[in-house]
Amino acid sequence: MGTFQIEGGHKLKGEIRPQGAKNEALQILCAVLATPEEVVIDNIPDIRDVNKLIEILGNLGVKIQKLGKGKYSFVSDDVKLEYLESELFKKEGSSLRGSIMIVGPLLARFGKGYIPRPGGDKIGRRRLDTHFEGFIKLGATFRYNREERFYGVEAPNGLTGTDMLLDQASVTGTANIVLAAVMAKGTTTIYNAACEPYLQQLCKMLNSMGAKISGVGSNLLTIEGVESLGGCHHRILPDMIEIGSWIGLAAMTKSEITIKDVSWKDLGLIPETFRKLGITLEKQGDDIYIPSHDEGYEIQGYIDGSTLTVADAPWPGFTPDLLSIVLVVCTQAKGNVLIHQKMFESRLFFVDKLIDMGARIILCDPHRATVMGHNFQSQLKATTMVSPDIRAGISLLIAALSAKGTSIIHNIEQIDRGYENIDERLRAIGAKITRIESA
Ligand SMILES: CC(=O)N[C@H]1[C@@H](OP(=O)(O)OP(=O)(O)OC[C@H]2O[C@@H](n3ccc(=O)[nH]c3=O)[C@H](O)[C@@H]2O)O[C@H](CO)[C@@H](O)[C@@H]1O
Ligand SMILES: C=C(OP(=O)(O)O)C(=O)O
Secondary structure (H helix, E strand, C coil), X not given: CCEEEEECCCCCEEEECCCECHHXXXXXXXXXXXXXXXXXXXXXXXXXXXXXXXXXXXXCCCEEEEEXXXXXXXXXXXXXXXXXXXXXXXXXXXXXCHHHHHHHHHHHHHCEEEEECCCCCCCCCCCXXXXXXXXXXXXXXXXXXXXXXXXXXXXXXXXXXXXXXXXXXCHHHHHHHHHHHCCCECEEEEECCCCCHHHHHHHHHHHHCCCEEECCCCCEEEEECCCCCCCEEEECCECHHHHHHHHHHHHHCCCEEEECCCCHHHXXXXXXXXXXXXXXXXXXXXXXXXXXXXXXXXXCCCCCCCCEEEECCCCCCCCHHHHHHHHHHHCCCXXXXXXXXXXXXXXXXXXXXXXXXXXXXXEEECCEEEEECCCCCCCCECCEEECCCHHHHHHHHHHHHHCECEEEEECCHHHHCCXXXXXXXXXXXXXXXEEECCC
């Protein structure tokens, strides 16, 4: 278990460039299985989850070549399906969430796809029904080995397009079904589809490979099936969750930071949500400039004077992956806020640690927390903590950087899962953070 030692209370200053988006990368990497031709992907983040998925692709027989930093070539012309039934795959496939999306392209191209119950954050129930109900509607047969927690779908005679209404706008579920439907016979419509920039990027990539997807960016996708797909070049967008994390970091540590090349047009409600917390963000070209908040920041209430709620919702709503960061930022704001995490039931428990550090938070129930900000009148105090999940981990790291004294964060593998070389990048803007490797 790796550990960070953080000396808090220092202002940071400078420029930081977001990595490529983790959740987009996981979809895009699975899509390389949809064609025997070469796919070149640029801006792949060098993080644990993505590297594990690349390893799984390698074990599946995909020919992988590193062309430069974050740039790889993939050729899936000799896929070794027997790996799907190996013990190694049961172990590797279950170590991350994104591996689930190999099922869609394998089912479409080879008539079968298997997957162990995928990993990812332990943040509540994370069911896969939407994925498999979609495959079944496309004509696949489904089986689940409860003992081994192993899922399988088969369609030896191919998939057939159909109309479907998803029971929930699942991000990876929509991606998986799209990856299968692009090569089904006839037309598929997917209503209540998720439409995060991750999915828009996946659809654009598939269209550049010869797929016929329309409605991209909306919750109604229409897909005219094609026989096969060709190669392409694709560049991954900057990681909007990392961008939100750096906004929170800047505000909490009263630092002047420029976040470079953020792709503003793909940030949805993220900038506006931080502005509602009283944080000043300036659009400078495609950068975000955050001045030093020496006078603090004040949460804005609603027009009628009532208390602000920040809640998650499927895109274009506010992403659940930034709520933990918003919550930590509010601990030093002037004013009060209700944080409502609607999607996941175990993602707010980390607030206990913030309370230990001196934050004023009431966990109302597993989904809701009220935060009464200190307006910097009382600094958080350093402590020792364990990172429970990726976003709680980065939130605790932000808290530690703003706190008085030296904090310790254990289980930083959770943070490394989604943030590239985070200690080095934060040191470059003045953070006092040291990585202590586990024995
Ligand atoms: C690898 C990856 O891309 N992971 C992301 C993906 O996970 P993932 O694709 O696993 O998450 P889903 O979109 O399937 O659903 C997440 C949770 O939200 C609930 N839900 C979802 C949609 C909806 O309309 N109503 C609803 O309540 C689900 O029941 C589930 O508990 O999307 C999540 C939701 O944005 C993000 O937190 C994850 O970072
Ligand atoms: C929940 C997340 O990731 P995963 O779905 O990979 O667990 C996340 O990125 O915040």
